[in-house]
Amino acid sequence: MASYRPVWAEVNLNALRHNIRRIKKLTNSEIMPIVKADAYGHGAVQIVRALREEGIQRFGVAFLEEALELRGHFSDSIIMVIGPTLPEYSEILVKEDIIPEIFQVEQAIALSEAAVKLKKNAKIHIKIDTGMGRIGFRETAFEDITQISLLPNIDVEGIYTHLATADSPDLSYAQSQLDQLNKLHDRLCASGIDISIRHAANSPAVMQVSASHYEICRPGLIIYGLNPLEELAQDIDLRPVLSLKARISHLKTIDPGESVGYGRSFFAERPTKVATLPLGYADGLRRTMSNGGEVLIKGQRVLIIGKVCMDQTMVDVSDIENVAVGDEVTILGKDGDEVITAKELADRAGTISYEILCGITKRVPRIYLDN
Ligand SMILES: *Cc1c(COP(=O)(O)O)cnc(C)c1O
Numbered sequence: 001m002a003s004y005r006p007v008w009a010e011v012n013l014n015a016l017r018h019n020i021r022r023i024k025k026l027t028n029s030e031i032m033p034i035v036k037a038d039a040y041g042h043g044a045v046q047i048v049r050a051l052r053e054e055g056i057q058r059f060g061v062a063f064l065e066e067a068l069e070l071r072g073h074f075s076d077s078i079i080m081v082i083g084p085t086l087p088e089y090s091e092i093l094v095k096e097d098i099i100p101e102i103f104q105v106e107q108a109i110a111l112s113e114a115a116v117k118l119k120k121n122a123k124i125h126i127k128i129d130t131g132m133g134r135i136g137f138r139e140t141a142f143e144d145i146t147q148i149s150l151l152p153n154i155d156v157e158g159i160y161t162h163l164a165t166a167d168s169p170d171l172s173y174a175q176s177q178l179d180q181l182n183k184l185h186d187r188l189c190a191s192g193i194d195i196s197i198r199h200a201a202n203s204p205a206v207m208q209v210s211a212s213h214y215e216i217c218r219p220g221l222i223i224y225g226l227n228p229l230e231e232l233a234q235d236i237d238l239r240p241v242l243s244l245k246a247r248i249s250h251l252k253t254i255d256p257g258e259s260v261g262y263g264r265s266f267f268a269e270r271p272t273k274v275a276t277l278p279l280g281y282a283d284g285l286r287r288t289m290s291n292g293g294e295v296l297i298k299g300q301r302v303l304i305i306g307k308v309c310m311d312q313t314m315v316d317v318s319d320i321e322n323v324a325v326g327d328e329v330t331i332l333g334k335d336g337d338e339v340i341t342a343k344e345l346a347d348r349a350g351t352i353s354y355e356i357l358c359g360i361t362k363r364v365p366r367i368y369l370d371n
Pocket of ligand 1: 034036082162201202203204218219220221222228
């Protein structure tokens with residue numbers, strides 16, 4: 001889509017390369033970056049292209065549409081869906097060599113039938129629910145996997161689980177989840193079902209649960225340069241990849257007693273220089289930023305005044321010298337010595353940095369910096 005509006009997200013591929021190199025220092029296991037939700041809002045195709053140049057061969061997405069988008073661009077990458085795929089789409093999985101997550105016997109039977117029909121082998125990874133309470137085999141895992149392993153044209157390449165509390169200072173629950181996976185894997189091996197790949201580590205587990213690294217790690221957030229550990233327990237020198245920017249569209253000075261925005265929630269107490277920004281909550285600038293959120297202009301913090309609108313937002317620039325229409329505004333990212341992090345925006349919105357990144361919507365063009 002052509003872009004005529006001065007609002008954009010800068011995606012710094014050098015920062016991405018830096019992050020993947022840092023992550024490789026944390027583990028000897030293969031890295032399968034998680035690029036679901038359009039690579040956490042960064043643009044999956046561009047992110048995968050850059051990571052392939054760093055030697056990454058395997059990628060994880062949340063569902064089949066996302067996998068097919070990547071397959072269309074990268075015929076030789078290993079692509080895995082780490083979420084449910086309905087049995088009726090088994091033939092697509094087999095044809096496109098996409099590895100599904102299997103957590104029901106019926107899925108495996110449908111996949112086996114598709115593979116037989118297409119005269120191919122289908123690789124699968126088995127998902128075990130060891131305590132996340134989301135999806136995965138539970139009590140009957142051993143029997144179910146045994147049955148699946150006997151299906152024609154099915155290659156059980158991997159077995160994995162997902163940790164519920166890997167970002168916690170208390171890792172005992174995470175360890176109990178790993179114990180369950182280990183026990184099941186041992187039992188399968190002993191009965192002659194040799195599953196060569198185990199995985200469990202999301203970003204916080206890559207950082208602080210080395211027992212979870214196994215053959216593959218599945219980091220998402222740290223690839224994009226954000227630290228998932230609340231109190232930044234460990235500084236592993238990550239660089240945020242994405243910044244959100246815009247240019248001032250209008251400037252005016254209002255008198256004391258005049259109001260700004262819907263519902264007149266802000267009244268000027270002094271002559272106030274107001275800048276209007278051409279983005280709003282439909283772009284991912286949360287409405288909870290109304291009257292109190294901040295953005296950066298000329299390296300200084302300025303306050304959002306009035307309610308954030310769908311497409312526009314007003315800020316008080318009374319204290320900024322020489323401000324002009326067209327000046328750059330940083331909503332997320334760095335300007336001079338000041339920085340607004342996804343964590344800061346998340347705290348204000350009562351959420352986590354993941355949701356801030358995913359919340360930057362499609363209509364914001366992504367600009368890729370690479371040098
Ligand atoms: C999203 C997801 C990840 C990545 O999580 P991060 O915390 O972003 O590293 C890994 N594994 C599974 C199953 C996921 O759903």
